[in-house]
Amino acid sequence: MSPKRFEVQLTAVGGTSSFLGKLQVEQVKIKNLYVAGRSVYFETDSKGIQTIRRFRKKYHVKVKVSHIGNDTVNYRLFSSFLFIIGCMLPLCASLFLWNIEVESEVPELAERMELKMEKANIRVPSLLSKLPEEDEIRRLLMQDESSLSWIRFKKMGTSLIVSPMLAPLSAEVKEDKKEKPSHLVAKTGGVITHFALTRGERASIVHQTVKKGDMLATGILEQGEKTTVVGADGEVFADYWLEYHFELPRTVKYSTQGEEQVNINWRTPWLESKEGVFRFRNPILFKESREDPIHTVRLEKGMEETVILPLLKHDLLSKKTNELVIKEENILHVSFTNDKVSGTLLFLINENIAEKRPITQGD
Numbered sequence: 074m075s076p077k078r079f080e081v082q083l084t085a086v087g088g089t090s091s092f093l094g095k096l097q098v099e100q101v102k103i104k105n106l107y108v109a110g111r112s113v114y115f116e117t118d119s120k121g122i123q124t125i126r127r128f129r130k131k132y133h134v135k136v137k138v139s140h141i142g143n144d145t146v147n148y149r150l151f152s153s154f155l156f157i158i159g160c161m162l163p164l165c166a167s168l169f170l171w172n173i174e175v176e177s178e179v180p181e182l183a184e185r186m187e188l189k190m191e192k193a194n195i196r197v198p199s200l201l202s203k204l205p206e207e208d209e210i211r212r213l214l215m216q217d218e219s220s221l222s223w224i225r226f227k228k229m230g231t232s233l234i235v236s237p238m239l240a241p242l243s244a245e246v247k248e249d250k251k252e253k254p255s256h257l258v259a260k261t262g263g264v265i266t267h268f269a270l271t272r273g274e275r276a277s278i279v280h281q282t283v284k285k286g287d288m289l290a291t292g293i294l295e296q297g298e299k300t301t302v303v304g305a306d307g308e309v310f311a312d313y314w315l316e317y318h319f320e321l322p323r324t325v326k327y328s329t330q331g332e333e334q335v336n337i338n339w340r341t342p343w344l345e346s347k348e349g350v351f352r353f354r355n356p357i358l359f360k361e362s363r364e365d366p367i368h369t370v371r372l373e374k375g376m377e378e379t380v381i382l383p384l385l386k387h388d389l390l391s392k393k394t395n396e397l398v399i400k401e402e403n404i405l406h407v408s409f410t411n412d413k414v415s416g417t418l419l420f421l422i423n424e425n426i427a428e429k430r431p432i433t434q435g436d
Contacts, residue, residue: 079122082137083113092132099124116141169198171342171355172232182220182237189214190235197353198342201231230359254304255429257290259283263311263426273305283311289427302432309427312400319385320415323372327384328365336360372414377407385418397424 083089093113096103101124106115117125122138129136173190177183190196193213195204204210211224214237225236257273262284265277276288283289292304342356372381386399400421407416 077119078116078141079118080114080116080139080141081122081125082139083115084111084135084137085133089113089134092128092134095128095132096121096124099128101125168201170201170204170231170233171197171353171357173197174232174234176234176236179239182218182239185218186214186235186237189216201228204233229361230357231355252304253431254292254302255306255431256288256292257305257307257309257427258430259285259287259289259309259311259426260428261285261313261426263313265289265309265311266423267310268307269310269425270305270307272303272307277309283426292432304432305429307427308425310423311426312421312423313426315420315422316405317385317389317418317420318416319418320413321372321381321384323409323412323414324369325372325384326367326369328367331364331366333361333363336362372409374409377404381407381414381416382418386420389420397422 083092085092093103101121102117103121104116106113108114125136125138173187173195175183175186177186190210193205193210195210205213207226210226214224214235215221218237220239221237223238225238227234227236256276257270262282265279265281265283267279268275268290270290273290273292274294276291277283289309290305290307292302294301294303336359338358338360340354340356340358342353343351344354345351370380382402382404386402390397390399400423402421403419405417405419407414
């Protein structure tokens with residue numbers, strides 16, 4: 074890179090010849106000297122500027138300095154190179170893990186977690202691509218920690234947040250009440266599709282049509298002349314038709330997932346504590362935000378299959394606590410009034426229809 078050059082304008086009431094003579098004695102580089110009016114102009118380098126500023130008051134000379142050469146090819150290339158480096162620094166920094174935070178209300182537990190990660194070479198700064206899988210880290214941290222039930226991990230940019238979850242403690246000592254042996258019976262009618270028993274013996278077969286209360290699995294096992302009561306447990310899945318009646322307001326409000334926005338800010342990758350100790354931190358700050366817009370729609374004829382049916386299917390699935398699959402759906406009737414929409418739908422559902430019935434002496 075070429076040295077910095079400056080253009081100097083000298084102005085003096087008594088003339089500038091004596092001052093220029095002094096500059097020659099001090100071996101100041103002077104180039105392209107010319108006179109314009111009462112001022113003298115020439116070019117010099119950084120060392121010359123220092124000498125000029127040191128002697129200007131002594132010779133009562135007014136000096137005006139300006140940079141030159143900013144448009145040269147070398148300067149533009151150098152500036153572009155610095156700009157590229159400035160852009161690459163955040164990108165390169167985002168490939169590293171700069172901060173590990175253990176969220177725990179128990180300081181001793183957080184200290185043990187940090188020590189275990191340090192022994193496993195999970196420290197900052199390190200490449201994010203070199204971090205072990207979450208299951209491996211979880212297995213390492215939960216080893217010899219009987220008080221933990223789970224460990225959650227959350228990656229936010231170049232930060233890793235570790236949240237150990239303590240197992241719930243019960244102050245009451247509950248008595249171990251043994252469940253009475255039971256059969257599995259149908260809580261509704263349907264056609265059996267498959268069994269998932271953990272105990273007991275099938276009392277029906279796949280593709281068999283059963284009614285409410287029919288025996289699905291027995292908890293009494295017979296081996297020759299020997300009878301053993303073990304109880305039945307598990308799930309029995311069946312298909313059945315469900316007639317679904319509904320009534321909705323004519324105007325419905327619903328929300329949709331909006332676009333996620335990420336704001337990125339840059340800060341120094343080190344932080345000095347009150348004790349004067351430096352530690353690394355995440356040099357890039359990520360702030361995620363999302364707004365879910367709320368829409369209002371007025372239900373009209375023609376929206377039965379595009380809006381009403383999907384809405385009611387979602388409502389049905391959200392109310393069921395066990396595994397449920399809707400195989401088919403039919404619209405039987407839909408009517409519109411000024412402020413309401415009502416009707417009847419028919420769903421073909423597959424779910425677990427087994428419920429327990431205690432074994433009595435009569436069985």
